[in-house]
Amino acid sequence: QVQLVESGGGLVQAGGSLRLSCAASGRTFSSYSMGWFRQAPGKEREFIAAVRWRDAYTYYADSVKGRFTVSTDGAENTVYLQMNSLKPEDTAVYYCAAERFGFITTFDRDYDYWGQGTQVTVSS
Helix, strand or coil, rough: CCCEEEEECCECCCCCCEEEEEEEECCCCCCCEEEEECCCCCCCEEEEEEEEECCEEECCCCCCCEEEEEEEEEEHEEEEEEEEECCCCHHEEEEEEEEECCCCCCCHHHCCCECCEEEEEECC
């Protein structure tokens, strides 16, 4: 049974940084891609970034490009989202997700497994 557990969210001032972690278990993930999404109150879930475990290929939404970095630690089966230069509009619940065929995709319907989410709040 695949489990994804996010951690690292919290309250930070604008301009600050946070690092989110997503611990994956229950499967060998070498063929998977991992995505990060976020959902703010009253808004649809939004794609943030994705990474393919096999070759560490990454892809970012324009809204976070240059500020956020997604990476993997294969030994720990963990995916990270380093968030710098945070803005109040980055406030949301952040989710990690796993796509089992290794495709890089921005569509949440393409992901097979989801974590429970972690809250990130950026104060102005």
